[in-house]
Amino acid sequence: xxxxxxxRGAAALLAGAAALGLLxxxxxxxxxxxxxxxxxxxxxxxxxxxxINFNPFSPSRIGALGTxxxxxxxxxxxxxxxxxxxxxxxxxWSEDGTVLSVTLREGVxxxxxxxFTADDVVFTFDMIKNNPAINTGxxxxxxxxxxxxxxxxxxxxxxxxxxxxxxxxPIVPEHLWKDVNPAEDVMEQPVGTGAWLLEDFKPQAFTYxxxxxxxxxxxxxxxxxxLALSGNQAGxxxxxxxxxxWQTGPIPDIQNTNKNFPNYxxxxxxxxxxxxxxxxxxxxxxxxxxxxxxxRQALYYAMDRSQINSLAFMDTASDMSPTFALTxxxxxxxxxxxxxxxxxxxxxxxxxxxLLEAAGWTMGDDGxxxxxxxxxxxxxxxxxxxxxxxxxxxxxxxxAAAAGIEIKSAQSSWNEWTDKxxxxxxxxxxxxxxxxxxxxxxxxxxxxxxxxSGAKVGEAAGNNYSRYSNPVVDEAMAALVQLPLDDPAxxxxxxxxxxxxIVRDMPYIPILTGGTTSVWNTAKFTGWPSDDDLYxxxxxxxxxxxxxxxxxxxxxx
Numbered sequence: 001x002x003x004x005x006x007x008r009g010a011a012a013l014l015a016g017a018a019a020l021g022l023l024x025x026x027x028x029x030x031x032x033x034x035x036x037x038x039x040x041x042x043x044x045x046x047x048x049x050x051x052i053n054f055n056p057f058s059p060s061r062i063g064a065l066g067t068x069x070x071x072x073x074x075x076x077x078x079x080x081x082x083x084x085x086x087x088x089x090x091x092x093w094s095e096d097g098t099v100l101s102v103t104l105r106e107g108v109x110x111x112x113x114x115x116f117t118a119d120d121v122v123f124t125f126d127m128i129k130n131n132p133a134i135n136t137g138x139x140x141x142x143x144x145x146x147x148x149x150x151x152x153x154x155x156x157x158x159x160x161x162x163x164x165x166x167x168x169x170p171i172v173p174e175h176l177w178k179d180v181n182p183a184e185d186v187m188e189q190p191v192g193t194g195a196w197l198l199e200d201f202k203p204q205a206f207t208y209x210x211x212x213x214x215x216x217x218x219x220x221x222x223x224x225x226x227l228a229l230s231g232n233q234a235g236x237x238x239x240x241x242x243x244x245x246w247q248t249g250p251i252p253d254i255q256n257t258n259k260n261f262p263n264y265x266x267x268x269x270x271x272x273x274x275x276x277x278x279x280x281x282x283x284x285x286x287x288x289x290x291x292x293x294x295x296r297q298a299l300y301y302a303m304d305r306s307q308i309n310s311l312a313f314m315d316t317a318s319d320m321s322p323t324f325a326l327t328x329x330x331x332x333x334x335x336x337x338x339x340x341x342x343x344x345x346x347x348x349x350x351x352x353x354x355l356l357e358a359a360g361w362t363m364g365d366d367g368x369x370x371x372x373x374x375x376x377x378x379x380x381x382x383x384x385x386x387x388x389x390x391x392x393x394x395x396x397x398x399x400a401a402a403a404g405i406e407i408k409s410a411q412s413s414w415n416e417w418t419d420k421x422x423x424x425x426x427x428x429x430x431x432x433x434x435x436x437x438x439x440x441x442x443x444x445x446x447x448x449x450x451x452x453s454g455a456k457v458g459e460a461a462g463n464n465y466s467r468y469s470n471p472v473v474d475e476a477m478a479a480l481v482q483l484p485l486d487d488p489a490x491x492x493x494x495x496x497x498x499x500x501x502i503v504r505d506m507p508y509i510p511i512l513t514g515g516t517t518s519v520w521n522t523a524k525f526t527g528w529p530s531d532d533d534l535y536x537x538x539x540x541x542x543x544x545x546x547x548x549x550x551x552x553x554x555x556x557x
Contacts, residue, residue, distance in 0.1 A: 037524060037557025039223040040550065043235050043247040044541045046228040047385030048413050049203035054190035056170040057134040057182045059418055063226060066547025067208055068111075068192035069170035072102060072121070074548055075437035078269060078529070078537040083164075084548070087116065087171055087193060097158030097484065100166065104149040108215045110173045112191045118145035123174035125153065125166075133183035136462035137165050138452040158482035164437035168544065183460070195219045195551055204228050220554050221525070231385025239264060245521040248539045250388050254314055254517055263523035267530070267538055268515045270318050272432035273326070273444075276380065276396070277466055279424050280507035284467035285457030288427040289376050294359030295405075296506040298352035302403035303396060305345045305512055312392035316515030319343070322506070323499040324433065324448075325441040327513065332488070333441050335496040338503060343510050352403040369404040377406040381420055381429040384411040389430045392511070421465040424457030432514055434542075442480055442491075445498055448508065450477050466507040473498050527552040 046062070054064040066074075072088030083091075090103040108116040125143040128135050139162075141155045153166060172182075176191055190198055195216060196208035208224040227244065229235055236251040238244040239261055251257065257266035278296055279286035289295045300322075309317045318327075319342045325333040327342060334341055353363075361369040361376060369376040380393050390411070397407040412420070420426045436443020447453065451469035453462030461467060476494040483490050518538045520528050529538045529549065536545040536552075 036223070037555045038221060039225060040221050040246065040525065040553065041225045041227060041244045042540050042546075043227050043229055043238065043244050043249075045232075045235070045247075045249050045386070046226070046414065047231045047383060048228060050201070050206060050226075050228050051203075051415060052188050052201050052206075053186045054198065055180075055182065055185060055187040056172065056190075057128075057131075058184075058186075059422060060415055061187075063206065063208075063543070064187075064190045064192065064198075065170055065543035066194065066545075067196045067224070067543070067550065068190045068194045068198065069172060070192060070194045070547075071168045071170055071544065072104075073167040074536075074544060075164050075168055076534075076536055076545075076548075077271065077435050077437055077439070078534045078545070080439060081535075083167065087121075088167060091163070091167060093160060093163065097160045097482065098155050100153040100159070100163060102151050102153070102167070104151065105215060106149055108193050109213065110191050110193055111197055111211060111213075112173075112176075114173060114175055116171075116173075116193055117148045118151045119148075120174050121145070121151050121171055123177070124169065124171045127172075127177065127182055128169070131181075131183050133460050133462070136453040137162070137446060138450070139166070158484075160484045161440075161442050161481055165443065168437050194547065196224060199223070216551070219551050221550055224550060232387040239519055242521075245524055246518060246540050247520075248516060248518045248541055250314060250316075250517065251519055254316065254519070257519055263521055264519050265522045265528075266517055266519045267528070268316055268517040269534075269538055270513045270515050271326070271537055271539075272434050272514045272516060273320055273324060274317070274392075274430070274432050274511040274514045275508040276511065277421070277429045277431050277508050279426055279428075279457070279465075279467060280505070281454075281467040281469060284424070284454065284469065286424060286467055287457075288378065289371075289374060290378055290427050292359060293505050294355045294361070295376065295378075296509050298355045298403060299396075299400060299405060300506060300509050301344065301348040301352040301355070302400045302405060303344075303511065304347045304399050305343060307399070308392050308395050309512060311395050312388050313512070313515065316517055317512035318515060320510050320513045322503045322510050323441070324444055324502065324508075324510070325495075325499075326435060326439070326444075329439050330441055333492070333495050335492075335499045337496060338499055340503075343512070347399060347402070349403045352405075356404070363404055367401070367404060368406045375406065376404065377408065378427050379408045379410050381410050381412065381417055381426045383414050383417045393430055422460050424455070424459075424461065424465070424467060428509075430511075433508060438485075440485065441495065442477075445473070445502075446477060449473050449498070449502055468502075468505070468507040470501050470505065472501050524556055525553045526556060527554050 053061050056069045070086045073083035088102045122143045141153045195214045199209035200207045205227050210219050210222045212218045235247045278290040282291040321327045361371045364370045393409045400407045447463040454464040454467045455461040476497045480494050516539050536548040
């Protein structure tokens with residue numbers, strides 16, 4: 001039930017002067033990044049105006065996860081470490097893995113002054129269970145309040161692997177949410193238990209202010225302002241001007257950030273696996289050549305990933321496994337029967353041609369394959385302003401043409417792009433698949449490959465927006481749920497089964513593992529993550545992680 005949806009940083013091509021003009025407008029209500037030493041100005045990659053929505057369960061939300069709505073525990077997916085207690089202080093499983101017991105923090109209040117109790121936790125999980133559109137993890141347990149500070153989550157079968165996701169779920173107040181439709185309603189005035197409160201919203205920027213009554217103590221960062229700019233170029237210009245404090249996205253010559261901009265440093269961590277996501281299932285209503293697995297496989301082999309990395313990602317991307325086990329940290333999970341442990345870096349147009357022709361595609365006079373009167377022409381959806389992804393799409397377009405595949409691109413706003421994916425109104429979309437709360441591929445498989453989070457075209461899907469449905473995968477996932485995380489010998493046969501299916505079917509076509517690079521102001525704030533203290537995944541759009549980072553920072557001034 002991962003609710004930490006990725007809203008990635010990347011953005012648009014715009015003249016520098018216009019970009020800085022918009023930036024100045026966004027900062028005008030509270031001083032620039034350089035002028036106010038207790039205000040942190042952040043840029044998530046939002047291209048175009050914000051549309052207000054602080055509903056933590058909505059895929060179109062713009063904020064509030066972690067900062068306003070807290071989970072029971074924070075799990076650091078950047079490295080192996082113990083969960084950080086938040087609204088929960090202790091948790092434990094029964095010996096047979098059917099009951100998860102959680103002790104809650106005492107003395108916590110919602111930001112409207114109401115007391116936080118076990119009833120809010122019970123309400124939140126019951127609400128998720130009763131609303132399939134937000135129940136992306138297939139939660140089917142029974143939640144009960146033992147008393148005001150203790151809850152139990154009970155399952156019919158062993159459910160050890162559910163723990164991290166369950167404990168990472170944002171908790172909402174029953175007294176305000178009992179009449180809310182969590183899948184559809186827009187939340188304009190969020191009330192949570194977190195370290196910040198919503199202070200102000202404008203389409204160009206919204207601002208949090210420190211919660212003076214936060215149970216963990218008022219944070220040192222007194223304001224956080226999130227800007228909507230025009231894209232990557234605007235973000236890079238803002239770093240050059242010293243008017244933002246944290247962005248996660250590319251800037252020119254990123255390896256020499258501190259040399260070029262002495263007040264800033266750059267930090268890169270590989271976590272998110274970049275893909276050409278496909279609307280893969282004709283049975284679920286998807287239409288287009290991409291519903292043919294041979295087409296997806298051919299695109300996989302048509303790519304020159306070395307060139308993509310150089311042109312689009314400044315060589316910050318890294319290897320990726322077609323099994324979607326994160327390499328190298330999860331290499332031990334990769335099946336011995338998988339022929340290619342990592343994606344090919346150079347194109348193999350002969351292999352692409354063999355796959356297509358075996359599936360009945362014939363090269364046309366125009367150099368493009370066709371089958372039953374349908375040309376092999378596909379459109380990739382990309383967000384306006386995501387310049388790295390736009391460059392990647394342009395590069396893939398050229399590479400695919402050499403393999404007889406016509407690629408077109410369609411740019412749209414983040415909201416439009418999200419809506420197309422969610423409803424299945426797309427053929428291909430360039431995106432990233434994110435990791436689970438701990439270093440284990442089970443969670444990514446559950447988010448993106450399990451049929452329970454898919455939906456027919458026209459209906460809102462969960463994370464499985466490829467609409468992939470495979471009974472072998474579903475059965476293996478159901479078996480993995482019942483096994484302890486620390487029993488690799490028992491678990492591996494099920495990973496083997498899943499990987500054989502998804503490598504063959506390829507509903508998400510692997511590109512590379514994105515080197516997620518943050519650029520942040522080290523002259524203004526201390527406490528940023530580092531190799532020596534990687535206490536959270538350092539991406540401003542990874543909401544739960546960003547919230548922990550905001551709490552760790554100290555203004556220098």
